[in-house]
Amino acid sequence: MAKKKYSNKINKIRSFALSLIFIGFVIMYGAIFFRENQILVLIFMTVGLLCIVGSTVVYGWIGLLSTRAVQVVCPNCSRHTKVLGRVDMCMYCNEPLTLDPTLEGKEFNEAYNNREK
Numbered sequence: 428m429a430k431k432k433y434s435n436k437i438n439k440i441r442s443f444a445l446s447l448i449f450i451g452f453v454i455m456y457g458a459i460f461f462r463e464n465q466i467l468v469l470i471f472m473t474v475g476l477l478c479i480v481g482s483t484v485v486y487g488w489i490g491l492l493s494t495r496a497v498q499v500v501c502p503n504c505s506r507h508t509k510v511l512g513r514v515d516m517c518m519y520c521n522e523p524l525t526l527d528p529t530l531e532g533k534e535f536n537e538a539y540n541n542r543e544k
């Protein structure tokens with residue numbers, strides 16, 4: 428099967444939040460190299476902490492989105508997945524799914540989520 432370039436939105440946001448935590452810790456760890464300079468340490472610690480706080484906010488946002496997402500059974504892998512917006516991908520097998528019957532059978536395009544101009 429050809430590799431699809433799109434992925435499930437909730438999964439995408441979740442991995443973003445995860446990388447934010449990781450970046451936050453790396454930045455805070457970086458402060459060790461500047462321990463001679465208290466101002467730099469303070470800046471690094473603050474930026475690192477902000478990344479971690481930001482990630483917590485993103486996680487909260489995912490929780491909010493999840494409650495608004497529609498739960499469907501994927502026709503491809505028969506697992507329960509969540510669809511966000513008009514078109515989204517299955518969380519498990521990346522099968523394109525749509526809630527709009529007029530888009531059924533059409534080639535997947537993330538642009539369908541944006542309002543028509």
Ligand SMILES: [Zn+2]
Nearest residue numbers: 501504517520
């Ligand atoms: Zn699936």
